[in-house]
Amino acid sequence: MKISLPTTHLPRVLIIGGGFGGIMLAKSLRNQPFQVVMFDRHNYHTFQPLLYQVATGGLEPDSIAFPLRKMFARQRNFIFRVAEVQRIDPEQRTVHTSIGEVSYDYLVIATGSYTNFYGMADLNAHAMSMKTIPEALDLRSMILQHFEAAHQERLVEERDQLMEFIVVGGGPTGVETAGALAELKRHVLPHDYPELDLRRMEIHLIESGGELLGAMSDKSSSDAKKALEDMGVHVWLSTRVTSYDGEVVTTDIGQTFESATVIWAAGIKGCTIEGLAPEAQDRGGRFAVDAYNRVRGHERIFAVGDVALMRTEAYPNGHPQVAPVAMQQGTWLAANLLSLAKGAPLKPFEYFDKGTMATIGRNRAVIDFGKLHLKGLIAWLGWMFVHLLYLIGTRNKLVVFTNWIWSYFTYDKGTRLIIRPFRRQTQLRSPEPAKT
Amino acid sequence: MKISLPTTHLPRVLIIGGGFGGIMLAKSLRNQPFQVVMFDRHNYHTFQPLLYQVATGGLEPDSIAFPLRKMFARQRNFIFRVAEVQRIDPEQRTVHTSIGEVSYDYLVIATGSYTNFYGMADLNAHAMSMKTIPEALDLRSMILQHFEAAHQERLVEERDQLMEFIVVGGGPTGVETAGALAELKRHVLPHDYPELDLRRMEIHLIESGGELLGAMSDKSSSDAKKALEDMGVHVWLSTRVTSYDGEVVTTDIGQTFESATVIWAAGIKGCTIEGLAPEAQDRGGRFAVDAYNRVRGHERIFAVGDVALMRTEAYPNGHPQVAPVAMQQGTWLAANLLSLAKGAPLKPFEYFDKGTMATIGRNRAVIDFGKLHLKGLIAWLGWMFVHLLYLIGTRNKLVVFTNWIWSYFTYDKGTRLIIRPFRRQTQLRSPEPAKT
Numbered sequence: 001m002k003i004s005l006p007t008t009h010l011p012r013v014l015i016i017g018g019g020f021g022g023i024m025l026a027k028s029l030r031n032q033p034f035q036v037v038m039f040d041r042h043n044y045h046t047f048q049p050l051l052y053q054v055a056t057g058g059l060e061p062d063s064i065a066f067p068l069r070k071m072f073a074r075q076r077n078f079i080f081r082v083a084e085v086q087r088i089d090p091e092q093r094t095v096h097t098s099i100g101e102v103s104y105d106y107l108v109i110a111t112g113s114y115t116n117f118y119g120m121a122d123l124n125a126h127a128m129s130m131k132t133i134p135e136a137l138d139l140r141s142m143i144l145q146h147f148e149a150a151h152q153e154r155l156v157e158e159r160d161q162l163m164e165f166i167v168v169g170g171g172p173t174g175v176e177t178a179g180a181l182a183e184l185k186r187h188v189l190p191h192d193y194p195e196l197d198l199r200r201m202e203i204h205l206i207e208s209g210g211e212l213l214g215a216m217s218d219k220s221s222s223d224a225k226k227a228l229e230d231m232g233v234h235v236w237l238s239t240r241v242t243s244y245d246g247e248v249v250t251t252d253i254g255q256t257f258e259s260a261t262v263i264w265a266a267g268i269k270g271c272t273i274e275g276l277a278p279e280a281q282d283r284g285g286r287f288a289v290d291a292y293n294r295v296r297g298h299e300r301i302f303a304v305g306d307v308a309l310m311r312t313e314a315y316p317n318g319h320p321q322v323a324p325v326a327m328q329q330g331t332w333l334a335a336n337l338l339s340l341a342k343g344a345p346l347k348p349f350e351y352f353d354k355g356t357m358a359t360i361g362r363n364r365a366v367i368d369f370g371k372l373h374l375k376g377l378i379a380w381l382g383w384m385f386v387h388l389l390y391l392i393g394t395r396n397k398l399v400v401f402t403n404w405i406w407s408y409f410t411y412d413k414g415t416r417l418i419i420r421p422f423r424r425q426t427q428l429r430s431p432e433p434a435k436t
Numbered sequence: 437m438k439i440s441l442p443t444t445h446l447p448r449v450l451i452i453g454g455g456f457g458g459i460m461l462a463k464s465l466r467n468q469p470f471q472v473v474m475f476d477r478h479n480y481h482t483f484q485p486l487l488y489q490v491a492t493g494g495l496e497p498d499s500i501a502f503p504l505r506k507m508f509a510r511q512r513n514f515i516f517r518v519a520e521v522q523r524i525d526p527e528q529r530t531v532h533t534s535i536g537e538v539s540y541d542y543l544v545i546a547t548g549s550y551t552n553f554y555g556m557a558d559l560n561a562h563a564m565s566m567k568t569i570p571e572a573l574d575l576r577s578m579i580l581q582h583f584e585a586a587h588q589e590r591l592v593e594e595r596d597q598l599m600e601f602i603v604v605g606g607g608p609t610g611v612e613t614a615g616a617l618a619e620l621k622r623h624v625l626p627h628d629y630p631e632l633d634l635r636r637m638e639i640h641l642i643e644s645g646g647e648l649l650g651a652m653s654d655k656s657s658s659d660a661k662k663a664l665e666d667m668g669v670h671v672w673l674s675t676r677v678t679s680y681d682g683e684v685v686t687t688d689i690g691q692t693f694e695s696a697t698v699i700w701a702a703g704i705k706g707c708t709i710e711g712l713a714p715e716a717q718d719r720g721g722r723f724a725v726d727a728y729n730r731v732r733g734h735e736r737i738f739a740v741g742d743v744a745l746m747r748t749e750a751y752p753n754g755h756p757q758v759a760p761v762a763m764q765q766g767t768w769l770a771a772n773l774l775s776l777a778k779g780a781p782l783k784p785f786e787y788f789d790k791g792t793m794a795t796i797g798r799n800r801a802v803i804d805f806g807k808l809h810l811k812g813l814i815a816w817l818g819w820m821f822v823h824l825l826y827l828i829g830t831r832n833k834l835v836v837f838t839n840w841i842w843s844y845f846t847y848d849k850g851t852r853l854i855i856r857p858f859r860r861q862t863q864l865r866s867p868e869p870a871k872t
Contacts, residue, residue, distance in 0.1 A: 003588070004588065004590065006631060043580060043584065043852075044853045060835075061496070061498075061853070061855065062497075062498075062850070062853060063496065065855075069629070070628060070848075073627035073628060073630075074627075079631070082581075082584045100588070133855060137855075148518045151440065191506070195515070394842075395838070395839070395842045396850075398838050398842065399839075403831070403835075406834065414498070414829075414831040414832075416503050417478070417480045417498060418479045418518070419497065419501075419569060419570065
């Protein structure tokens with residue numbers, strides 16, 4: 001079945017994915033001679049940098065998501081469909097999706113990335129990931145359900161297991177999640193759970209590399225480690241998690257952890273789609289692209305953001321898989337598509353590195369901007385400012401700002417509802433049969 | 437298995453349910469010589485009067501819910517457990533729950549009510565109800581998914597069915613929901629769905645009685661009807677829905693409607709629990725209680741709110757099943773429990789009717805307060821003020837207020853994400869098999 005779209009004489013740019021790359025590309029094509037069609041599994045854009053705050057009860061999911069139709073309501077050449085893309089047919093210039101098939105003139109793959117468990121099936125089955133809003137909500141429910149369940153455990157070991165949290169991966173997501181858990185332990189949970197001995201709650205951050213925030217400066221890495229340790233987080237460097245059966249985490253240094261909650265932030269891989277030439281694949285599930293974001297072996301197919309791997313002199317292993325790269329590639333590609341349509345020469349992509357940052361907690365953050373390093377309150381304010389700036393939607397900015405101000409003065413986190421029927425819980429810990 | 441609770445020499449008041457009745461009772465027992473134990477299926481209190489705004493994209497679910505543990509964090513004699521109560525054993529003075537059993541000195545049933553389909557299995561299977569946050573989120577997703585699906589329908593009849601909304605029940609919930617849908621049609625959906633002809637979206641409000649808002653004055657009833665009709669809602673009075681197979685609604689006046697979305701707000705029944713004496717049951721799934729909220733046939737069991745039916749001279753068929761009754765009964769019962777413990781005489785419950793109100797839309801609402809009738813802007817402001825006043829939590833008040841101000845000036849509704857994996861959808865309308 002063909003997907004029914006408004007007819008037009010304009011060439012069709014088909015964008016798969018409404019992440020940072022996809023939306024910047026679509027916005028940059030406003031009022032340009034293209035029909036812009038976007039597909040996404042969800043009807044909303046997710047501001048992934050703040051997902052960890054949803055998972056740890058600091059923000060409501062609605063405030064870090066934005067409906068894609070609303071985003072482009074005033075853009076006449078934009079068409080949106082909720083659809084899951086199944087296969088690309090480059091010969092026929094068509095894409096097959098869950099709602100039918102559609103042809104394209106130019107195809108842009110902006111599907112982003114998902115959690116990479118590096119083939120470890122047990123971790124895939126038992127560890128929690130945090131790349132989508134439903135996942136973040138599941139994690140929030142799971143954390144809270146484990147504290148509820150701890151009241152019913154008579155054995156200290158069982159209670160400790162429910163209150164032991166393992167965060168795997170020392171990148172920004174892992175650091176920020178561990179910090180947020182430490183704040184929950186310190187300021188929020190003791191009030192909520194007076195019957196539990198919250199001093200027994202433990203947070204471990206496990207990183208396989210030799211430092212946290214490997215992409216940042218040595219100074220920021222060590223500042224972040226110190227800040228986390230001040231907050232009571234146990235940081236394990238040069239330690240690799242090797243298995244997790246839902247109860248025990250094993251590592252390559254022999255250390256084991258008994259934990260009911262493992263949060264996996266240790267890696268991502270590109271969301272590839274079937275149908276492209278074999279040479280299009282590069283490592284990490286990413287598509288090899290040239291300096292114009294054109295996928296290797298294809299004339300009319302492009303890729304931007306996390307799923308694209310562009311090897312340049314400055315970045316021989318590709319750019320970092322972060323939002324600014326996706327956004328800049330999206331904007332840049334829009335200009336190149338215009339040139340292509342006009343027959344003008346294309347311009348090779350140039351990445352402008354705006355610096356990197358990570359927040360650890362209240363008044364604690366680190367920022368690298370060139371040679372400049374910031375930490376503490378000023379970095380934390382900078383982090384909040386930048387995230388509010390890039391968060392899409394004025395209503396969202398207002399709600400997030402309200403939450404942050406509220407949390408700052410009350411030391412509280414507002415949204416800790418167990419909302420979803422959380423399924424994994426029942427697999428992990430089936431309730432004991434009633435005894436008399 | 438026994439539920440493990442802190443030991444105490446104080447008599448235990450066991451409250452089943454964290455709705456308006458339960459929380460007012462528990463709050464009123466603060467610093468009193470009782471151990472107060474509360475069970476609820478959820479870890480949060482739901483502000484049900486605003487659920488319809490969650491279902492229609494006006495508010496995020498987190499802003500109308502409040503974690504019960506947080507609510508009572510400073511109340512030392514309060515203990516909470518997430519548990520589903522299965523059975524009461526009045527002989528043994530115990531309650532059996534999903535997490536074990538527990539004894540009580542005084543038991544208070546404050547379980548509220550759920551949707552009453554009056555035994556109509558097809559409506560139960562296909563119509564949407566709106567009594568909990570998960571239900572409201574499902575409804576929000578369903579409404580939006582139907583508009584998404586409408587793009588793929590080639591037949592006008594099929595598209596119309598997806599854009600036809602039937603609200604059953606002309607009480608406050610039905611009126612408010614129909615009004616909110618009319619505002620979506622007018623201000624929001626045309627921007628989101630430029631490819632659809634939104635003029636073809638129809639909203640029908642069906643009421644079996646002779647007027648809307650039967651509990652309110654004739655003036656308010658007719659004002660509400662006029663306001664809804666001004667907004668394009670088709671109001672059907674003295675019309676009873678008799679069946680719905682997921683596609684066609686039939687009524688007792690012969691009129692049928694082809695609709696993919698039926699919202700059922702036509703009745704509730706009390707959430708009873710097994711184990712009580714036969715004479716405890718009154719009509720509508722409610723427990724018969726005396727003037728002290730004591731359940732008939734039981735010495736130490738009480739019921740408050742929607743699940744209780746207290747027949748008095750002024751209210752021979754019981755009080756209305758609304759929040760103020762539950763709140764006042766909760767507070768009143770606290771005083772009576774104290775008297776009971778002291779051996780002092782109990783006081784019969786007296787209901788102070790603070791009036792009733794319903795909102796229809798922007799600048800449109802009706803309020804009855806004794807002989808005073810308000811409508812229009814002033815009633816609408818009054819409605820908002822009262823709802824903000826009773827909404828629990830300062831953060832929630834701030835977020836809801838932000839949303840309302842935002843919506844007022846932008847004519848927009850902020851939160852229209854399809855977040856839940858919506859299961860009924862796939863049963864109702866399986867996607868057409870791909871044709872070539």
